[in-house]
Amino acid sequence: MRDRIPLLLGLVTLVLVVIAWRTGGFNLALAGLSDGVMTLLLVTPLLIAAFLIAGLVQTLVGAELVERWLGSSSGWRGILLACVGGALIPGGPYAYYPIAAALLQAGAGLGVLVAFITAKNLWTISRLPLEVALLGPNITWMRYVITLIIPPLLGFLAEALFGRYILNIRKAATQ
């Protein structure tokens, strides 16, 4: 599966290049590429820090520690801990997925990781000022209040329904 993902992403890129070319000719095709490169350059320092953290997590945090606090048997404590961690960690998917992957391989459970990523997606504090500024305080507080339950709930559901397949899930991430 892992070998096919670059192929899949390459295909998506190619389709987008063709659409851009047909819509706006060479100029738009080039604009898309340069937009992507600019974004990449902008997040390069963040990327380097994220991969450094991911690497250090693997060497500093022992498997026993991860297993005890974030493993499949850590229950609600692990899920809530992951929710708080997810809310606090800044940066885009290129930053938190390497960290989540390091935790997955170090022994964290399925529910804990689903809770971590969902809390990052819905509770994130670093995005809050931007959301208030661009969408307004009303929409923002309604959204935070109504989605408050989702990260722990989704973590609990994932663990209850699919937690026992964690070994296969972990294996799929390295294949």
Next chain:
Amino acid sequence: MIIATVTLVVLALAMAAYAWRRHDGSLRRGIDSGWLTLKRNLALLLLAFAIVGYVDVLSPTHLIQTWIGPHSGWPGLVIADAVGMLLPGGPYVVFPLIAVLYKAGAGIGPTITLVTSWAMLALISVAFELPFMGWRFTAVRWGLGLVFPILVGAAVRVFFG
């Protein structure tokens, strides 16, 4: 972006300093391990950012605006759920887009469904998730999450509509 970068850099430096003080080669191993992960995923990252760039310049804003009116009911919420996961890029790109839709008359339910769906289900994030977490993990997280933005929009209507 600057705050996020500074926070992560400080966190990385603090962990590096702690690893260095252990004097057991932890720092070296940590850097090697991080570098290896980066190297293994570099091609994917480059492709993912190319996709980000193209979706950014091709955004179908007009189409989105016609689909989610103020009285769109359940279909509007379902459409908002589907559109949310297609929304391109980070909050800097997406929030202004959603704000435009809201001002143009999108209902509050579909608007919050859009934000929630983009945050939880964005396909552009899945492009990063797949290589790192594997397809099984993505299938569970994304599949279970699919219905939540619709429920959130319905809840908004019930409580605040």
